[in-house]
Amino acid sequence: MSEATEATEAAQATPEPTPEAAPHVTDHGGGVWGVKVPIPDNPLGHTLVHVLDTDRGPVLIDTGWDDPASWDALAAGLGVIGLAVADVHGVVITHHHPDHHGLSGQVREASGAWIAMHAADTEVVVRTRSAEPGVWFDYMSGKLTAAGAPEEHVAPLRAARASGRLRTLPGLRAAVPDREIVPGELLPLAGRRLRAIWTPGHTPGHVCLHLEEEHPARLPGNGRLFSGDHLLPGISPHIGLYEAPEDTRVTDPLGDYLDSLERIGRLEPAEVLPAHQHAFTDAPARVRELLEHHEERLTGLWRLLAEPLTPWELAERMEWNRPWERIPYGSRNIAVSEAEAHLRRLVKQGRAEAVPGTEPVAYRAL
Known part of the structure; x- marks a missing residue:
């Protein structure tokens, strides 16, 4: 249940300077707009x-964080375009993280819009909603202990579990999608050609969305790509682990991400x-x-x-x-998850191995 650690993006992400005068809405042409929705x-x-x-009617690609200021920004941005939230016909989610999927339920309530997501990320949403919140604290405590975290780092999780402060994590009540995004298929959007491309790594069910239409400015290349968090101009997205507590599979999310990038x-x-x-x-x-x-x-x-x-x-x-x-507490948890993902990749490549008999388990280069 490590998805709950994704309250923020990667620990290595750097802030992008955002001037106060920056436009709230960008018209990308051809019936596509971008709306800046703040992440608190x-x-x-x-x-x-x-x-x-x-x-x-309009379809949203992602919705933003579940926060009153974020909701107001989304509604105001739609207003600049001449739309209201009630006009939204559908919501396509690139991945389940709360800064992308957080407002989806509120948009659906206001408009009756459908919500589409890849099945692998829908599974994460359903799992998170159905689990008793304390399970996450127990899982993270055990996971960090097994990773070699010192007791002073694990203690606050145990204290939060004992105190009953269990409803403060993002994503616990995320909306369950009602449509499935099928990789390789066109989404059923009237008058548009939007094809789903499965790009796992950042999450198990992350998708990019390829608008198979000529660029409005006739730039050379094949249409436009809504890339979610998979391909960003100045940040390498966080790649961590996503096993459920009871999951025995050994995944390789970094390997999945690199394959998806290619x-x-x-x-x-x-x-x-x-x-x-x-x-x-110049995506290549x-x-x-x-x-x-x-x-x-x-x-x-290595x-x-x-x-x-x-x-x-x-x-x-x-x-x-x-x-x-100087790395904040929550970001340290994300950093450890990223270290584990890199270790998984090195082990799969035959460049590292677990040292027999170590507890917590240590790894060494080969």
């Missing part, structure tokens, strides 16, 4: 909710419309940068494993956008 207390600043005009690079869209930062072109070049970044990162971690390290000790030594002692 998050260095990313905002989610870019995209509005796609269709013959049956698939998007081959698509060669004319323009990418991500969920954070800003629109950009950005894909190459990210592939190189992750290979350098894996090689650097070198660190010249001495056996637990996932916590590896996270302490990894390079983040600030010193480890």
